[in-house]
Amino acid sequence: MGRSLEIILGPTGVGKTAYAISRALECGSPVISCDSRQIYREMRIGTAVPSDEELSAVKHYFIREIPVTQNYTAGIYEVQALELIDRLFAQGHETLVMCGGSMLYIDALCYGLDDFPEVPMQLREHLVECLRDEGVDTLAAQLRELDPVTYEEIDLTNGRRVIRALEVCLYTGKPFSSFKTRRFKERNFEIRKIGLERPREELYGRLDARVLQMMEDGLEEEARSLLPYRDLTALQTVGYRELFEYFDGKINLDEAVRRIQVNTRHYAKRQLTWWRRDPSIEWVSL
Numbered sequence: 001m002g003r004s005l006e007i008i009l010g011p012t013g014v015g016k017t018a019y020a021i022s023r024a025l026e027c028g029s030p031v032i033s034c035d036s037r038q039i040y041r042e043m044r045i046g047t048a049v050p051s052d053e054e055l056s057a058v059k060h061y062f063i064r065e066i067p068v069t070q071n072y073t074a075g076i077y078e079v080q081a082l083e084l085i086d087r088l089f090a091q092g093h094e095t096l097v098m099c100g101g102s103m104l105y106i107d108a109l110c111y112g113l114d115d116f117p118e119v120p121m122q123l124r125e126h127l128v129e130c131l132r133d134e135g136v137d138t139l140a141a142q143l144r145e146l147d148p149v150t151y152e153e154i155d156l157t158n159g160r161r162v163i164r165a166l167e168v169c170l171y172t173g174k175p176f177s178s179f180k181t182r183r184f185k186e187r188n189f190e191i192r193k194i195g196l197e198r199p200r201e202e203l204y205g206r207l208d209a210r211v212l213q214m215m216e217d218g219l220e221e222e223a224r225s226l227l228p229y230r231d232l233t234a235l236q237t238v239g240y241r242e243l244f245e246y247f248d249g250k251i252n253l254d255e256a257v258r259r260i261q262v263n264t265r266h267y268a269k270r271q272l273t274w275w276r277r278d279p280s281i282e283w284v285s286l
Contacts, residue, residue, distance in 0.1 A: 003089050003189040007034065008099040009106060009275065010196035011268035013207040015286055017050050019196055020099035021058050027095040030059035030088070032081065034100025034109065037237055039077075040068045042226060045219045046239035048210065068226065068234040078108040082187075089189065103274045110193075112185030116176075119167045127163045128231060139166055147175035155270065160236050195281040197272075204265050211261045214239065220253075238263045 006027075008020040024031045033039065037047040041064045049063060061084055066072060081098075088096055100106065107113075131139060136159045143162055144151040146169040154161045165176040198206070223243035229235055230244050239260050246256040275281055 003094060003096075005085060005096050005098055005189055005191050007106060007110075007191065007193045008097065008196065009034075009101060009193060009281070011203060011271045012048070012101050012264060013210055013268065014196045014198055014203060016099050016101065016196055017048075017054055019284075019286075020097050021050075021054055024058045024097040027093075027097060029093055029095055029097045030061060032084065032096060032098040033060060033062040034077075034081070034098050034102055034105045035062070036072075036074070036077075036102040036105050037234065038063055038100075039065055039072060040234050041066060042068050043222070043234065043237070043240075045214050045217050045222045046237065048214070068229050068232055071233075074102075074104045074108040075113050077105050078113060081109050085189070101271055103271060110187070110191055114180050116168060116179050117172055119171045123167050123171055124163065127167055131159045131163060136162055139163065142166060143169065146170070147177055149175060149177040153177070158236075160233060193278070193281045195275055195283045196286055197283055198286050203268060207264045207268060208261045211239075211257060211264060215257060219243070223247075238267055 006023065008016050008023065010016050020031050023029075035047070037043055038049050039062050040047070043049075044064065050060065055063065062077075062081070085096060098109070127139065136157065139159070139162045140151065140156045143166045147165060150165045154165060156162060168174075168176045168179065197203075219239060220243060223240050224247065226235055226240065227244065227247060230240075235241070235244075242251075242256045242259040242263065245251050245259075246253055251259070
């Protein structure tokens with residue numbers, strides 16, 4: 001029997017953690033997290049990190065391992081996750097279980113990433129200031145001029161994504177899209193993707209309830225403790241951005257909670273749209 005990696009994916013709030021733990025116990029595998037935010041130590045409540053009971057049920061990797069001040073990317077994750085997977089297979093595991101909803105991290109693990117150039121930090125800081133002062137629409141208009149292909153492909157409401165594409169255009173003089181080679185890297189193990197889904201209204205009800213539970217669990221206090229780091233990439237995350245607006249006095253707390261619920265539903269929808277294009281995913285209805 002060949003070595004295989006089972007990736008449990010699906011929209012936020014669908015129930016991936018419980019499903020992955022159950023599957024890991026069946027396989028005698030740890031759970032390898034593939035979540036770009038749960039890896040941060042200080043972001044426990046707002047990222048729905050597995051509970052203490054769930055973490056003690058089976059060994060987890062890439063959960064609360066680094067501080068928010070440490071730069072972490074999909075490229076770093078690709079290298080570290082592959083090293084871990086090779087080590088676990090060498091220890092005798094036949095099947096490994098991965099769990100997460102970060103689309104880019106999963107793609108990095110499965111196919112590898114294109115080699116985008118590194119950009120000077122001064123340029124990125126300048127664009128971050130422009131984003132703060134002028135808004136994402138101004139940067140998006142500039143991106144449309146320099147790279148209409150990327151302009152049509154990315155989420156233009158995500159300021160960090162717009163900045164990433166624009167900084168490459170400005171630094172290299174070439175469109176961001178020209179660096180996408182789509183050359184997939186071969187992996188030395190079989191990959192099986194299992195997508196979890198629920199009826200939309202049921203999923204949205206679960207998400208709304210989870211946001212309220214997060215607030216009860218202390219999300220406001222957690223976000224307040226992270227306020228000094230609000231401009232870091234890690235904190236450009238649903239649940240924190242909206243509370244930062246509340247702390248700024250731009251909206252009241254009820255409106256912040258409502259926006260967290262709405263934006264969480266939007267994120268779940270984007271995740272599903274992304275994965276519906278992948279015919280290799282086996283969908284399981286919960």
